[in-house]
Amino acid sequence: MIRVPRKPARRPLETTISLINIVFLMLIFFLVAGRLAPPQDPEVTLSQAEKADPLPPPDALYARADGTLHYREQPVSAQEYLSQHILAEETSKPVVRLAADESLKAEDLLRHVGALYRAGAGRVVIVTRTSSE
Numbered sequence: 001m002i003r004v005p006r007k008p009a010r011r012p013l014e015t016t017i018s019l020i021n022i023v024f025l026m027l028i029f030f031l032v033a034g035r036l037a038p039p040q041d042p043e044v045t046l047s048q049a050e051k052a053d054p055l056p057p058p059d060a061l062y063a064r065a066d067g068t069l070h071y072r073e074q075p076v077s078a079q080e081y082l083s084q085h086i087l088a089e090e091t092s093k094p095v096v097r098l099a100a101d102e103s104l105k106a107e108d109l110l111r112h113v114g115a116l117y118r119a120g121a122g123r124v125v126i127v128t129r130t131s132s133e
Helices: 015-033 078-089 106-119
Strands: 061-063 069-071 095-100 123-127
Touching: 061 106, 069 078, 078 106, 095 106, 106 123
Parallel strands: 061 095, 095 123
Antiparallel strands: 061 069
């Protein structure tokens, strides 16, 4: 008698497990990606601009209404900010993003911009919000 070898029984494919894995990985990705950008300073209300880029505020230097500079909610001077955060990136002409409160006096804003240029900033960009916000 000749024995014909039987093929091993195939297990049915489980497609739901791979779908659950993909959804779980996407969840982890969005949880991590949502925490990468630091939050905006809660004490600063940005000025409105008619033609502002529709981007969230970057990791910026904040000028509060009382005239003080803050980076990640810690008080800093223009020199400290540039030496610790911008010049460490080894760029010759660093761009500083300054998010000023809408009630900050113009002379205080100009004083901060001048201090940033004297400290070594190549360009100072004022961060605003669009008028639709």
